Amino acid sequence: MSAGTRPAQQPAEAATAQWYIGLMSGTSLDGVDGVLAEISESGCAVARHASAPLAPELRAELLALNTCGDNELHRAALAASALARTYAGVVHELLSQSRLPASTVRAIGAHGQTVRHQPGLHDGTGYTLQLNNPALLAEATGITVVADLRSRDVAAGGQGAPLVPAFHRRAFGQAGQAVAVLNIGGIANLSVLGASGATTGFDCGPGNALMDHWCQRHQGRLYDEDGSWAASGQVLPALLQLLLAEPYLALPPPRSTGRDLFNPAWLQRCLQAAGASQARPQDVQASLAELTARACVQDMQRHGAGARLLIVCGGGALNGHLMRRLQALLPGVRVESSAHHGLPPLQVEAAAFAWLARQCLHGLPGNLPAATGARGPRVLGAIYPA
Structure with missing residues (x-):
């Protein structure tokens, strides 16, 4: 299809x-x-x-x-x-x-x-x-x-x-080639389209939801356009380590999540535990972008290792900083917007x-x-x- x-x-x-x-x-x-x-x-x-x-x-x-x-x-x-x-x-x-x-x-x-x-x-x-x-x-x-x-x-x-994985197979599947499709909305989800025709998928973790919340709180804007604000900050290692320690991110598929878990209260607890409550807002934003990128990448590495193409859709595909981080963390994989494969994000x-x-x-x-x-x-x- x-x-x-x-x-x-x-x-x-x-x-x-x-x-x-x-x-x-x-x-x-x-x-x-x-x-x-x-x-x-x-x-x-x-x-x-x-x-x-x-x-x-x-x-x-x-x-x-x-x-x-x-x-x-x-x-x-x-x-x-x-x-x-x-x-x-x-x-x-x-x-x-x-x-x-x-x-x-x-x-x-x-x-x-x-x-x-x-x-x-x-x-x-x-x-x-x-x-x-x-x-x-x-x-x-x-x-x-x-x-x-x-x-x-x-x-x-x-x-x-x-x-969406069944539709991803029909829209983006390639005969004899493994392809992964990453949808980054409020929550990020990954579809793995195996070369044999097998298809699976699951929610990786936070997509744009936490970044949008932080941008609205400190910038008064609905989202961080092109990820420019995140790109202006520095990742806080202690905070990032704590964010990535969330047990959900280690669960095996099938799994799904939402704002029930990844919400402002969760973020506030992590900021306090990491001693980052007074950190520069742009540094927190950079850390949240890195959380989204690394959560997606670790799932790609665990469950989509055979894929050499990652097609990204959803609002996150319009975030240039996030797309660059995905590519940097997946050097052996082509990271491309779905716009290059027939459907704009x-x-x-x-x-x-x-x-x-x-x-x-x-x-x-x-x-x-x-x-x-x-x-x-x-x-x-x-x-x-x-």
């Missing part, structure tokens, strides 16, 4: 090709990315991409809902509806760009916003919670919506994440959820048990008809 971009007006590559929309708002909370893609058994061609920032009050509420607070059910319901309206705006923008009527789109794959991710905990099953109002999204767009794409995998004993996850929507409607599995640890392949998602 190949991925690429082409004008919406071109004919389908196969008779079975249909239009799908994928929507993604990740743990970085930097906004919503949406793609309009034509998908068939043989290919996934992205025709249009649109994005929208999250309103500051919605972003703050979604971040607050990652931890316990007052009146959570009411606040979560309102936040879910506000997010669905943002999603609808992106859908309408995609339709406007392509001049396609809503009736031509088979379905929308809408991920929702993860606010809790605790698979396997508490009662042996645990849960993963993505805020969304897919019924409202279906009403607002007139298009069938496929949502709740993680919980079936969790019910089957899996982590519910990552769900901010389109990959949205395209994956468009593909997952198609899998659901065709009654086909969307998970990879080798990646999530589920008891077997499962059809993922709940369908809200147009």
Whole structure:
């Protein structure tokens, strides 16, 4: 399966090709990315991409809902509806760009916003919670919506994440050659596409989430553009050593994580334990960037040793400092943006959820048990008809 971009007006590559929309708002909370893609058994061609920032009050509420607070059910319901309206705006923008009527789109794959991710905990099953109002999204767009794409995998004993390795195989797999794909969103996840066709994947650890938090706190900016602020600082060895000592980073796959672990409170505890509470903010930022890079690299070395190509997607692929650190730490591997392989970094996850929507409607599995640890392949998602 190949991925690429082409004008919406071109004919389908196969008779079975249909239009799908994928929507993604990740743990970085930097906004919503949406793609309009034509998908068939043989290919996934992205025709249009649109994005929208999250309103500051919605972003703050979604971040607050990652931890316990007052009146959570009411606040979560309102936040879910506000997010669905943002999603609808992106859908309408995609339709406007392509001049396609809503009736031509088979379905929308809408991920929702993860606010809790605790698979396997508490009662042996645990849960993963993505805020969304897919019924409202279906009403607002007139298009069938496929949502709740993680919980079936969790019910089957899996982590519910990552769900992108199967799509990575179809988009970036190369016959007879091992390839690794690193998605750096709020959390970083690695897919290993073996030369034999075997595919696995797991969450490495923090991606942009901690760097974004620190940048917002000390710079008043949503993220560190190109990693320039991190590049201006010096890594603090004692702090980095403590950050890398986090037990999660040594766990074997399958494993997944989120803001439940890698959050500001975790960072504050590490700063205090390392005696770095009064360190220069840019030095802490440099250390956080190095944490992300080294956590990803050690997983690449442990589980993707046969790969000589690392394709990077997600917002982290736009961080020049982080990309340079990955390359420096992996001298025998080509580290390249997914833009060089048919899909710009901010389109990959949205395209994956468009593909997952198609899998659901065709009654086909969307998970990879080798990646999530589920008891077997499962059809993922709940369908809200147009």
